[in-house]
Amino acid sequence: MAEVDQAVDLSKTETGEGGNGHLSSSVDRNSGSSIGQKSTTKRKHDDEEEDDGSPTKKQHGHGEKVATHYNTLQETGLAARSQSRIFYMRNFNNWLKSVLIGEILDTVRQSRRELSVLDLGCGKGGDLLKWRKGHISRLVCADIAAVSVEQCQVRYEYMRKRGHPNERIFSAEFITADCTKELLTDKLKDPKMEFDVTSCQFVYHYSFETQQQADLMLKNACERLRPGGYFIGTTPDAYELVKRVETLDSNSFGNEVFSVTFQKKGDYPLFGCQYDFNLEGVVNVPEFLVYFPLFEEMAKKYNMRLVFKKTFSQFFEEHIKNDQHKMLMQRMQALEVGINIHYQSKVWTPSHSRVFLYFFFTFFYIVKLIV
Numbered sequence: 001m002a003e004v005d006q007a008v009d010l011s012k013t014e015t016g017e018g019g020n021g022h023l024s025s026s027v028d029r030n031s032g033s034s035i036g037q038k039s040t041t042k043r044k045h046d047d048e049e050e051d052d053g054s055p056t057k058k059q060h061g062h063g064e065k066v067a068t069h070y071n072t073l074q075e076t077g078l079a080a081r082s083q084s085r086i087f088y089m090r091n092f093n094n095w096l097k098s099v100l101i102g103e104i105l106d107t108v109r110q111s112r113r114e115l116s117v118l119d120l121g122c123g124k125g126g127d128l129l130k131w132r133k134g135h136i137s138r139l140v141c142a143d144i145a146a147v148s149v150e151q152c153q154v155r156y157e158y159m160r161k162r163g164h165p166n167e168r169i170f171s172a173e174f175i176t177a178d179c180t181k182e183l184l185t186d187k188l189k190d191p192k193m194e195f196d197v198t199s200c201q202f203v204y205h206y207s208f209e210t211q212q213q214a215d216l217m218l219k220n221a222c223e224r225l226r227p228g229g230y231f232i233g234t235t236p237d238a239y240e241l242v243k244r245v246e247t248l249d250s251n252s253f254g255n256e257v258f259s260v261t262f263q264k265k266g267d268y269p270l271f272g273c274q275y276d277f278n279l280e281g282v283v284n285v286p287e288f289l290v291y292f293p294l295f296e297e298m299a300k301k302y303n304m305r306l307v308f309k310k311t312f313s314q315f316f317e318e319h320i321k322n323d324q325h326k327m328l329m330q331r332m333q334a335l336e337v338g339i340n341i342h343y344q345s346k347v348w349t350p351s352h353s354r355v356f357l358y359f360f361f362t363f364f365y366i367v368k369l370i371v
Ligand SMILES: C[S@@+](CC[C@H](N)C(=O)[O-])C[C@H]1O[C@@H](n2cnc3c(N)ncnc32)[C@H](O)[C@@H]1O
Pocket: 063, 066, 067, 070, 120, 121, 122, 123, 124, 125, 126, 127, 142, 143, 144, 145, 148, 177, 178, 179, 180, 181, 200, 201, 202, 203, 206, 207
């Protein structure tokens, strides 16, 4: 894949207790490592930045690197995608999101018919079809990567054009913004607009570069939610990642498809705890650990309370028992040949380890309290 790293000189890595002062920071007591240790480490990247005057140049820090990476990712057609080594992973991932999104829309629809959704970090619009199937009324798509947002919009227009004349497809609005640094309310056509659901799939971890960024993204996710509205998301599981790297001599793990490389072992600050995630041909960008108890505490500021947090494997084990979900999984070709739908994760062999990546992810639902 094209390496599109831009220069970043992170002059200072934010650290601290996240303002809560009492969170347990221990992750792996046996290894003696912890998330949340104070660190004065300065991180420096040697690569040089080139100013090409693109819209993403407004971004600073890793946001710019992330935007550039996603902006330059090529849209691949179905045929190319099906040949990709990560074909099943993408499908599996899409299956999980379809179930998650379907469930949350069913829940909120019990109290409201017309649903509005914010897709925070929408990318190229990978979830548009899920919103269509969920019969929502309005969608706001926001992402830091301008090219992705444009492609998302094109995809949406195409979907509308191709839709059945009798089908009422949701209206949509598209915003390019670094959602860790810019307030979406200032960019919405109707700043008073309210959402029933904010969905943040595989995005929130980019915000944990600093406390301010994590807080602003949380604000964007929650401030325009209606009471009773949900913020749902998927983020890498910090416990799993740290546990895994701490069992090894190296600061990196992975397989032929993905790798996770920590800059430093044994020291995992609450914010700015960077690791590089490389997924063949799809992602090659710095990410940051999200220490979940801290995220949960931070969300309380916006009247949000955790409903559930589940690992992919827990979610999978629970939902695959449902025949409809199982059929959907087969239709979506979400399991690799040889991986039986009745598998038990503990008997998986290393040959299944591509999908194993998913055991590093966690889903969450948090709800806005009715006060
Ligand atoms: C792994 S992709 C996920 C895209 C989409 N949510 C999905 O599930 O298909 C991560 C997305 O997060 C976006 N992103 C990263 N940092 C962001 C930020 N600070 N503000 C807004 N979007 C961001 C990236 O541009 C990218 O589109």
